[in-house]
Amino acid sequence: xxxxxxxxxxxxxxxxxxxxxxxLIDRAGSLLRPLLKRPVATVVTDETVAxxxxxxxxxxxxxxxxxxxxxILPPGEESKSYAGLQRLCESLLSLGLERSDIVVAFGGGVxxxxxGFAAAIFKRGVDFVQxxxxxxxxxDSSVGGKTAIDxxxxxxxxxxxxxxxxxxxxxxxxxxxxxxxxxxxxxxxLKYGLLGDAVFFAWLEANxxxxxxxxxxxxxxxxxxxxxxxxxxxxxxxxETGQRALLNLGHTFGHALETETGFGDALLHGEGVGLGCAxxxxxxxxxxxxxxxxxxxxxxxxxxxxxxxxxxxxxRPFSAQRLLNAMAQDKKTENGELTFILAREIGAAFTAKGxxxxxxxxxxxxxxxxx
Numbered sequence: 001x002x003x004x005x006x007x008x009x010x011x012x013x014x015x016x017x018x019x020x021x022x023x024l025i026d027r028a029g030s031l032l033r034p035l036l037k038r039p040v041a042t043v044v045t046d047e048t049v050a051x052x053x054x055x056x057x058x059x060x061x062x063x064x065x066x067x068x069x070x071x072i073l074p075p076g077e078e079s080k081s082y083a084g085l086q087r088l089c090e091s092l093l094s095l096g097l098e099r100s101d102i103v104v105a106f107g108g109g110v111x112x113x114x115x116g117f118a119a120a121i122f123k124r125g126v127d128f129v130q131x132x133x134x135x136x137x138x139x140d141s142s143v144g145g146k147t148a149i150d151x152x153x154x155x156x157x158x159x160x161x162x163x164x165x166x167x168x169x170x171x172x173x174x175x176x177x178x179x180x181x182x183x184x185x186x187x188x189x190l191k192y193g194l195l196g197d198a199v200f201f202a203w204l205e206a207n208x209x210x211x212x213x214x215x216x217x218x219x220x221x222x223x224x225x226x227x228x229x230x231x232x233x234x235x236x237x238x239x240e241t242g243q244r245a246l247l248n249l250g251h252t253f254g255h256a257l258e259t260e261t262g263f264g265d266a267l268l269h270g271e272g273v274g275l276g277c278a279x280x281x282x283x284x285x286x287x288x289x290x291x292x293x294x295x296x297x298x299x300x301x302x303x304x305x306x307x308x309x310x311x312x313x314x315x316r317p318f319s320a321q322r323l324l325n326a327m328a329q330d331k332k333t334e335n336g337e338l339t340f341i342l343a344r345e346i347g348a349a350f351t352a353k354g355x356x357x358x359x360x361x362x363x364x365x366x367x368x369x370x371x
Contacts, residue, residue: 005224010235024170029064037100044115045106046075108134109141116147120162135185138169139226154329184270198347249341250276256326274307284342320364
């Protein structure tokens with residue numbers, strides 16, 4: 001029997017819980033009811049999730065005496081845009097959403113980010129609840145209050161910090177994910193071990209195949225430990241002025257690659273993060289900051305999960321200059337200088353500011369990017 005896990009995100013008056021367990025969706029109504037001032041649940045989801053799980057969530061909500069209204073959006077990163085945000089906000093206005101109501105973000109990272117950002121700005125801010133349906137969203141984007149949309153100039157550049165009231169991570173929902181989506185989410189799980197917990201990383205090396213293969217108990221443990229690590233970091237540094245930046249391990253490289261591949265199916269976010277982590281460790285080794293063996297070990301764990309670890313695996317050319325230009329838009333950039341999350345060893349990431357553009361360009365070229 002899999003044990004339910006409750007993890008608190010300690011933010012004072014804005015603290016909230018993350019619940020991790022199978023079949024949690026069936027209790028969504030009773031869990032949301034105490035948060036509502038009127039018995040109405042406004043669910044934002046996408047067509048794919050609505051078809052797979054929408055009926056089950058509606059039954060759970062109505063059985064608790066809640067009226068349900070829905071906004072169903074097209075799936076995919078394209079919805080996380082200015083146009084998608086406008087469409088969602090206008091839909092919420094048409095539904096008569098009040099400032100005391102709650103938006104329920106029911107989907108993966110795209111829906112969580114978009115619905116959370118809409119909640120942050122709708123009538124100057126309404127509450128929201130996250131019910132993440134992908135592994136990546138359960139361990140990363142649903143926790144911590146980062147909400148955003150994409151710009152043509154880069155990923156997540158338009159957004160706000162807006163914490164949810166509750167996160168319900170139903171492990172059972174992950175069974176419906178395509179294998180590629182599960183693997184993409186696993187990159188974020190591995191990231192936690194790589195950045196700050198060598199013991200957890202070793203556990204993932206030993207148990208990752210079975211967890212990804214559907215072992216519910218192992219998957220629950222992997223999600224719960226990831227959330228525990230993120231919750232502790234968020235509680236200590238909500239606005240990313242210090243250690244929260246460590247959660248961006250792999251993201252500076254990954255987001256640049258996503259920008260160049262068009263934010264679509266050519267490179268999923270988790271795949272970009274996984275490749276970014278491999279690049280970050282190899283770059284650290286190239287700079288003499290971490291042992292080459294640590295970079296090899298990181299890449300082997302990512303590769304074993306089915307994630308790309310080299311630019312060549314993406315099957316298309318990349319320009320070092322274009323990647324550098326995309327990195328210059330990274331939110332960690334200060335005074336025009338690049339900032340990376342690098343590593344001294346497995347489980348020992350750190351923030352490196354003022355990294356020379358020339359060093360990054362030389363590394364990218366050594367990795368196979370064109371000048």
